[in-house]
Amino acid sequence: MKSLLLLFFFSITLIFAQAQTDRSFYSISSERASQLIADGIVRYTDFGAKGDGTTDDMASIAAAHEFANKQGLSVKADNDATYYIGGQELTAIIQTDTDFGRANFIIDDIEVENRDAPVFLIESSQKSFKLNGISSLKRNQEKIDVSLPQSSLITVTNTNVNQYIRFGLNPSNGNAQTDIFLVDKDGNVDSKAPIIWDFDQITDITALPIDEDTLTITGGIFTTIANQEKSEYNYYQRNLSVKRSNVIIDGLVHHITGEGEHGAPYSGYVSISYATNVMVKNTILTGHKTYVTIGRADKPVSMGSYDILVNRALNVSFVNVTQTNDIDDSTYWGIMGSNYSKNLLFDKCTLSRFDAHMGVANATIRNSTLGHMGINAIGSGTFLLENSEIRGRSIINLRSDYGSTWEGELIIRNCTFIPSGGKPISASLISGYYTGQHNFGYTCFMPEKITIENLKIDDSNHPEDYQGPAIFSNFNPEMTADTYHEQFPYIITKEVRLKNVTTSSGKEFRISDNEVMFKGVRVVEY
Numbered sequence: 386m387k388s389l390l391l392l393f394f395f396s397i398t399l400i401f402a403q404a405q406t407d408r409s410f411y412s413i414s415s416e417r418a419s420q421l422i423a424d425g426i427v428r429y430t431d432f433g434a435k436g437d438g439t440t441d442d443m444a445s446i447a448a449a450h451e452f453a454n455k456q457g458l459s460v461k462a463d464n465d466a467t468y469y470i471g472g473q474e475l476t477a478i479i480q481t482d483t484d485f486g487r488a489n490f491i492i493d494d495i496e497v498e499n500r501d502a503p504v505f506l507i508e509s510s511q512k513s514f515k516l517n518g519i520s521s522l523k524r525n526q527e528k529i530d531v532s533l534p535q536s537s538l539i540t541v542t543n544t545n546v547n548q549y550i551r552f553g554l555n556p557s558n559g560n561a562q563t564d565i566f567l568v569d570k571d572g573n574v575d576s577k578a579p580i581i582w583d584f585d586q587i588t589d590i591t592a593l594p595i596d597e598d599t600l601t602i603t604g605g606i607f608t609t610i611a612n613q614e615k616s617e618y619n620y621y622q623r624n625l626s627v628k629r630s631n632v633i634i635d636g637l638v639h640h641i642t643g644e645g646e647h648g649a650p651y652s653g654y655v656s657i658s659y660a661t662n663v664m665v666k667n668t669i670l671t672g673h674k675t676y677v678t679i680g681r682a683d684k685p686v687s688m689g690s691y692d693i694l695v696n697r698a699l700n701v702s703f704v705n706v707t708q709t710n711d712i713d714d715s716t717y718w719g720i721m722g723s724n725y726s727k728n729l730l731f732d733k734c735t736l737s738r739f740d741a742h743m744g745v746a747n748a749t750i751r752n753s754t755l756g757h758m759g760i761n762a763i764g765s766g767t768f769l770l771e772n773s774e775i776r777g778r779s780i781i782n783l784r785s786d787y788g789s790t791w792e793g794e795l796i797i798r799n800c801t802f803i804p805s806g807g808k809p810i811s812a813s814l815i816s817g818y819y820t821g822q823h824n825f826g827y828t829c830f831m832p833e834k835i836t837i838e839n840l841k842i843d844d845s846n847h848p849e850d851y852q853g854p855a856i857f858s859n860f861n862p863e864m865t866a867d868t869y870h871e872q873f874p875y876i877i878t879k880e881v882r883l884k885n886v887t888t889s890s891g892k893e894f895r896i897s898d899n900e901v902m903f904k905g906v907r908v909v910e911y
Contacts, residue, residue, distance in 0.1 A: 418452075427453040427460050429468065436466025438491065443470045443504075447477040454480040462488035462605070470504055472497035479507045480629075485605025485637070494612040494623055500649070503626035503656070507600065513540075513593040522564075522584040531572040537592040538630070538661060540565045540697065544588045548826035549743045553786040554686040559826050560743065561588075563725060565697045567595075567661055578661075578699045578727040581746050581765055595630035595661060602632065607654070608640040614649040616676035618688060621649055627657040634665045639692060640709060644674040653694025653722070661699040671709045672717035672737055687718070693736075695723035702730040712737040712756025713776060713806040719758030727766075731755075738777075743787065757806060765792040768832070772799045776806040779816035779858065788829035789817030789860065789875075795832040803843045804854075811851055812844045813858035813897075820861050821871025830876040838884040845889040853892030856881055856908070859899040866901060880907045 413421075413431060421427055427449050430436065434445035446468065453460045460479075462468070464487040471493050492504055516531055522541060529539070540563070547559035564582055567575040574580060602625075612621055627634070639654045651673055657663050673690035680686035692708070695701050710717050712735060719738025723729060727746040731739055731753045738758035739750055747766035750773055759777015762768065763784050768791065770780070780802050783789035795815075804812035814837070819829060835856075842854050857878075863869065886894060897903045 413452075421452070421458065422456055425458055427456075427458050429460075429462060429466070434466070434468060436463055436468055436488070438467035438469055438489070440469060441471040441473070442468040443473060443475050443477070446470070447475050450477045450479055450481075450483075454478060457481060459483065462486050464488055467491065469493065474498040474502045476503050477505050479505055479602070480510055480600070482601045484603045486603070488605060490605060490607045491610065492607060492623055493610045494621060495610060495643075497612070497621075497623065500612070500619065500621045500623065503622055503624050505625045507602065507625070507627045507629050507632055509593065509596050509629040509660075511594040511596060513591045516590045516592055519590055520587055522580055522582075522587065524581060524583050525579050527574055527576070529568060529572045529574065531568070531592070533568070533570045533572070533592060533594070535594050535597065536567065536569050537594045538565060538659060538699070539568055540589075540591050540593070540659070541584060541587055542589040543584050543586050545586055546826070548582075549787055550824060550826045551786050552788070552823045552825065554680040554682045554684055555786070556681055562826075563697075565659075565699065565725060565727075567699055568592075575699075578746065581727075581744075593659060597631065599631045599633060600629060602634045602637070604636045606638045606640070608642055609651075609654065611641055611644045611674075612649050613643075613645055613647065616647045616678045616688065617649060618678065619649040620652040622652050622656065624652070624654045624656050627655070627663055628659050630661045630663070632660065632663045634663075634668060636667045637665075638669045639671055641671045641673060641692075648674065648676055650676065650688045650690035650718075651692070653691045655692065656694045656696075657698045657701055658696040659698065660701075663698065663700070664702045664704060665693075665706055666702075666704040668703075668706045669709060670706065670720060670736075672712075672714075672720045674716060675718045689722060690718045691720060691722045693721040695721075695726050695729065697725045699726065700728045701726065702732065703734055703736075704730075705733045706731075707735045708737065710737075712754065715757050719756075719761070742784070763787045763790045767793055768795050770795075770797045770800060774801045774803065776803050778805050778810065779812075780814045781816075783815065783817035783831070785818035788823075788825035788827070789819045789831070790825070790827070790829040791832045792830040792876075793832060795835045797836070797840060798838040800839070801841045801843060807843070807846050809846050809848045811848060812842060812854040814842075814854060814856050814894075816858040817860050819875050820863060821873050821875055824873055828876065829873070831878040833876075833879055835878055835881045837881070837886055840886045842886070842888045842890075842894075844892070847890055851890065851892065852895065853890070854888060854894045855897050856894060857897040857899070857903055857906075859897060859902075861899065861902055864899060864902045869901075877903065878906050880909060883908065883910045 550559035
């Protein structure tokens with residue numbers, strides 16, 4: 386009787402899905418359904434997938450996952466299959482372990498019904514809900530007055546305060562003050578991912594209970610046939626979207642083909658948001674071709690296009706992740722972008738870029754090589770870079786469009802810096818730009834303390850007028866005298882500690898070309 390009830394419920398579910406999407410679906414016999422439940426595994430072929438590389442299998446893929454979700458079964462692709470996914474608006478919801486194996490998936494973006502609809506969505510079984518009775522929060526507050534069914538992600542917003550008011554070729558009016566943090570069922574805030582802002586008012590606060598079991602996604606060779614749209618800011622999200630905590634993605638491969646003279650940008654094939662404890666490992670991704678458009682300042686601007694995107698997520702790790710194209714090839718945009726995140730990790734990665742647009746709290750890069758776009762970041766906490774090779778224009782670029790701000794500490798140890806991948810430039814270790822005339826919505830800081838230990842600077846290929854590497858680039862060429870007035874003062878680094886810093890050129894390092902701006906910085910060799 387229980388089995389019959391389950392099958393009846395599944396039939397109703399399929400009919401409902403058909404009514405919502407107006408798509409055909411594949412029914413299975415009650416005997417076959419019982420066998421799948423007994424086997425514990427669902428395959429796409431069970432729901433009509435051909436896997437021949439030409440038949441659109443998306444409806445079958447979505448139906449297989451729907452059945453697996455309802456019955457708590459894992460999903461496995463056929464290793465010798467090539468699943469073609471056309472442009473219809475249909476998303477496969479994944480809530481159980483899935484083994485894509487050695488199967489190929491062709492995602493055709495030439496003609497899509499909805500560029501915002503992910504192909505695969507790893508979704509939590511939990512539902513978010515609003516919290517009542519919390520009207521304000523303080524930075525580093527240790528506990529909130531709430532009782533929850535289990536550990537939860539808290540997202541808080543104050544629409545009365547604007548932050549990240551962007552400067553430069555794509556200026557903006559900013560975004561509402563926001564934060565995301567983790568609490569246990571008693572409201573204790575995880576100290577490793579603290580509240581980073583004072584919220585004098587709260588206009589919205591929600592809790593999302595986290596899935597405590599680990600969901601694992603393995604394998605899969607995915608190829609995106611790139612869109613051919615006009616080169617405008619119409620981001621494509623035909624991707625693998627992760628909106629669930631405690632997820633491991635292992636062994637995924639993503640290729641891109643068909644990039645032409647124009648195209649719209651992408652917001653990450655692997656896109657992680659509203660989640661904690663997500664690891665992507667042993668994965669190969671691909672940088673996207675850079676296209677140029679006219680920005681909001683009515684000037685040409687290169688559009689960011691990403692294969693990795695992290696938004697509003699905590700404790701996200703990338704381990705042994707590489708890319709198919711040359712990390713020094715500037716034809717392709719830097720592979721990674723992030724916003725509003727905490728505790729990001731690159732370990733054993735070879736990628737063209739690490740990036741934090743609208744802030745990261747705590748980041749670690751170790752045992753890695755970063756290419757032509759290097760490290761671009763703003764944020765707070767500790768930024769640790771160790772046992773790595775950096776091939777960008779500087780070791781760390783503090784993003785000027787968001788105030789070149791890092792409120793915390795920077796540690797660099799046991800690293801090699803090859804400025805611009807060996808091109809002849811005047812090297813600086815830390816770069817940025819800040820005039821003090823733009824309101825970003827927050828006070829801007831340089832790292833209070835910088836420690837650089839066992840750093841080799843390969844500046845052997847340098848211009849003729851090269852004076853040696855600078856610790857800081859010229860952050861403000863207009864500041865040539867103490868009389869310069871910053872309307873929004875910049876909080877400068879207090880101390881730089883250096884140990885065993887060497888150059889291939891044999892030239893000594895300098896503080897900066899801008900001696901006025903950095904004259905108060907204490908440099909200690911130990």
